[in-house]
Amino acid sequence: MGEEGEELKLAVELLESQKGGLSIRIDKYDLNYANAIRRYIMSEVPTLAIEDVVVVENSSLIYDEIIAHRLGLVPLKTPKKYLEQAGVQLMMVLDAKAEEGTRTVYSGELVSVEDKEVYPISTEIPLLKLAKGQSIKIEAYARLSSGKRHSKFSPVSKATVKPSPLVNVINDSTDKMKEIVEVCPRNVFYVKDGKLAVADEDACTFCMECIKVDPASVEIKEKYNSYILSIESIGQHEARDVLMMGIDLIQRDLGELMEKVMAL
Amino acid sequence: MLTPVRCFSCGAVIGDKYEKFTMLVSKGMEPDKALDKLGVRRYCCRRMILGNFEVVDKLLPYAEAVEALGEKEGS
Numbered sequence: 001m002g003e004e005g006e007e008l009k010l011a012v013e014l015l016e017s018q019k020g021g022l023s024i025r026i027d028k029y030d031l032n033y034a035n036a037i038r039r040y041i042m043s044e045v046p047t048l049a050i051e052d053v054v055v056v057e058n059s060s061l062i063y064d065e066i067i068a069h070r071l072g073l074v075p076l077k078t079p080k081k082y083l084e085q086a087g088v089q090l091m092m093v094l095d096a097k098a099e100e101g102t103r104t105v106y107s108g109e110l111v112s113v114e115d116k117e118v119y120p121i122s123t124e125i126p127l128l129k130l131a132k133g134q135s136i137k138i139e140a141y142a143r144l145s146s147g148k149r150h151s152k153f154s155p156v157s158k159a160t161v162k163p164s165p166l167v168n169v170i171n172d173s174t175d176k177m178k179e180i181v182e183v184c185p186r187n188v189f190y191v192k193d194g195k196l197a198v199a200d201e202d203a204c205t206f207c208m209e210c211i212k213v214d215p216a217s218v219e220i221k222e223k224y225n226s227y228i229l230s231i232e233s234i235g236q237h238e239a240r241d242v243l244m245m246g247i248d249l250i251q252r253d254l255g256e257l258m259e260k261v262m263a264l
Numbered sequence: 265m266l267t268p269v270r271c272f273s274c275g276a277v278i279g280d281k282y283e284k285f286t287m288l289v290s291k292g293m294e295p296d297k298a299l300d301k302l303g304v305r306r307y308c309c310r311r312m313i314l315g316n317f318e319v320v321d322k323l324l325p326y327a328e329a330v331e332a333l334g335e336k337e338g339s
Contacts, residue, residue: 061323062265073269075277102324107280125269125279129320131327157276158306234277 015202015228022239023230025164025202034161034227041246043148045155047236048078048118050092050140057137062128070127071140073152074107078236079117082144083245090114094138098130105130110140118142121235155242158232163222165204172196174217183209189218202228265319273308285313 009028016023026034053068060067071094082088091113096105108123130136147154167188174180177196181189186203189196189210196217210218233239269279281302288298299310 061320061327066265070266070269073279102328122277122280124283125277126267126283128266129324131324131331133331134327151275152270154275157271157274232276234275 016230017239020235020239021158021230021232022243023228024243025226025228027164027226029225029227031161031163031225031227034229036250037243037246038159038161038229038231040250041156041231041242042154042159044146044249045237045242045245046078046083046144046146047153047155048076048082048088048090048142048144049150049152050074050076051143051145052141054139054141055137056139057135059134060128060130060136061134067128067136067138070125071110071138072150074110074125074127075121075152075234075236076142077117077119077121078144079115080241082118086144088144090118090142092118092140092142094127094136094140096130097135098132101132103130104128105136112142155233155236156231156239157234158230160231161227161229162205164226164228165201165206166221166223167198167201167204168219168221169196169198169217170219171217174214176214176217179213180210180218183213185209267316267318268312271306271309271312274306276306276309278304278309278312282313282316282318 011027013025013027014023015025050068050071053064053071055064055067058064058067092110093113094105094110096109104126105128106123107120107125107127110120110127112118128136145153169189172195174196177189177191180196181187181191185207186200186205188198188200188204190199191197204220206220206222208220211220229243231239231242233242237245267279267282269277271278281304284302285295285298288301289295293301295314299313304310304313
């Protein structure tokens with residue numbers, strides 16, 4: 001919790017919201033809670049992915065198991081209506097034949113039979129290659145599960161929590177300023193009118209390379225109880241929805257615990 | 265054999281980027297610039313594409329030869 005006398009008011013700031021990516025700063029919040037959100041996002045938010053594969057026909061060079069594994073990794077758009085249906089099973093079909101010559105079978109050819117709202121997010125993932133005359137016929141079953149079962153169900157690739165960096169330039173006319181600018185892998189510093197300045201404080205990853213160059217001129221600290229939570233959605237859900245679902249699931253689980261404790 | 269569908273470390277989809285990458289590089293673009301253009305920023309994902317070799321392409325000619333011989337069953 002906050003320092004003595006400090007107002008305990010939570011503040012959230014949106015730092016970055018790109019296609020598929022989201023980065024927020026949470027002020028006056030504990031690392032434990034911010035990390036709990038991150039871990040819930042990674043391992044609890046449910047998504048659809050192919051879990052069972054029936055190989056009807058495969059005359060390609062690639063083994064059945066490898067194709068099944070690759071199919072499982074293809075991310076599928078997960079409509080919200082399935083989120084509460086734990087045992088949902090949707091059939092998808094892959095039927096391809098190389099008639100004219102060698103060709104690549106892409107994830108776009110994997111089609112849902114039961115619901116057109118479930119489709120591979122990227123249609124250009126190569127699944128296998130067929131030589132002329134070869135063919136493949138597969139029935140695949142998509143199921144709903146979460147990242148703790150298999151990471152293919154995880155809705156995010158990057159999910160990080162780091163403290164908000166505080167980058168201070170103590171001596172802005174140091175003779176090592178060019179080296180400091182060059183050594184920083186995240187381009188935190190730049191030279192403005194012959195003086196060292198901070199360009200992007202939040203980009204700092206606490207690698208301390210700048211401190212090694214000139215310990216007297218720059219100072220890097222962590223801001224007290226302020227954390228940057230960044231996630232990058234794979235595409236099953238929107239990044240914003242993933243964050244909200246993560247928080248929602250913590251509340252659900254805590255509510256369940258509450259009920260159990262009350263029943264004691 | 266084939267391009268991995270996901271990055272081994274972070275799980276981001278990179279399978280759909282290998283073909284685009286090879287196309288850009290064959291046009292004379294530097295590999296690092298090509299990866300930047302494709303939006304592959306983390307080094308875990310970058311090594312997936314940089315270190316990939318499509319072994320299937322070496323095996324497919326055999327399957328094609330079998331087909332050319334008129335054997336319907338393939339491999």
